[in-house]
Amino acid sequence: MNITPFDILEVRTQLLEEEEKEACRLREELEEKGVFFINLMGSPGAGKTTLLERTVKALAGRYRIGVIEADADGDVDAYRMADLGVKVLQVHTGGSCHMDVSMTRSALEKLGTEGLDLIFLENVGNLVCPAEFDVGAHRRVILLSTPEGHDKPLKYPLMFEVCDAVLVGKMDVAPVFDFDPAQFEKNVRLRNDHAPILPLSSLTGEGFDAWIGLLEKNLPGK
Numbered sequence: 001m002n003i004t005p006f007d008i009l010e011v012r013t014q015l016l017e018e019e020e021k022e023a024c025r026l027r028e029e030l031e032e033k034g035v036f037f038i039n040l041m042g043s044p045g046a047g048k049t050t051l052l053e054r055t056v057k058a059l060a061g062r063y064r065i066g067v068i069e070a071d072a073d074g075d076v077d078a079y080r081m082a083d084l085g086v087k088v089l090q091v092h093t094g095g096s097c098h099m100d101v102s103m104t105r106s107a108l109e110k111l112g113t114e115g116l117d118l119i120f121l122e123n124v125g126n127l128v129c130p131a132e133f134d135v136g137a138h139r140r141v142i143l144l145s146t147p148e149g150h151d152k153p154l155k156y157p158l159m160f161e162v163c164d165a166v167l168v169g170k171m172d173v174a175p176v177f178d179f180d181p182a183q184f185e186k187n188v189r190l191r192n193d194h195a196p197i198l199p200l201s202s203l204t205g206e207g208f209d210a211w212i213g214l215l216e217k218n219l220p221g222k
Ligand SMILES: Nc1nc2c(ncn2[C@@H]2O[C@H](COP(=O)(O)OP(=O)(O)O)[C@@H](O)[C@H]2O)c(=O)[nH]1
Pocket: 042, 043, 044, 045, 046, 047, 048, 049, 050, 051, 125, 169, 170, 171, 172, 173, 200, 201, 202, 203, 204
């Protein structure tokens, strides 16, 4: 046995454990309030805001919706969502490439969860860092757009491993980008054997019935 004359504190492990506990607490608190919380992740330009616009329109009148827009800077996405009449908060992460659970708790407090059924977090555009952080959401959804290529699960495996649903956006332009849906599915299944994979287009509305159906199946009964 190797005995060292000193202790070792694994700071990263300890921090991650604390984050995980805090994320579970936040998830439970939201559940008690009847709020369902979704963490939407994807690259910059994948189509996250456009997807949310069409999603909010499809759910309008049936659910009270809030949206948290997280970006390094700027407010264009918050304006787009505010135009739809949903409750919106813009978060400026400064230099940070992801949201963590304490930032998310502050954002939810500032947004105000009172009276809301469903809250979307549009996470900072990035396929790496957001995957590492459980922000306390009930579901993690990744939106991969066809111009990004069907090989992305091989390059960003953690993102595809942690998600509960994979949306394949911009299907209307898939042929232009040689996107191969069967190869993409194979690549996803190397790391994730359960997440549904839904092809869709926020431009044409293709695939939205399945996406909205999946959302409603997961939302607690109202
Ligand atoms: N062809 C096509 N373009 C889309 C689709 N969804 C979004 N876009 C375009 O992709 C660009 C980035 O969209 P945006 O929603 O701002 O991406 P975000 O950065 O992930 O929020 C915009 O020019 C959108 O009009 C889609 O389904 N099909």
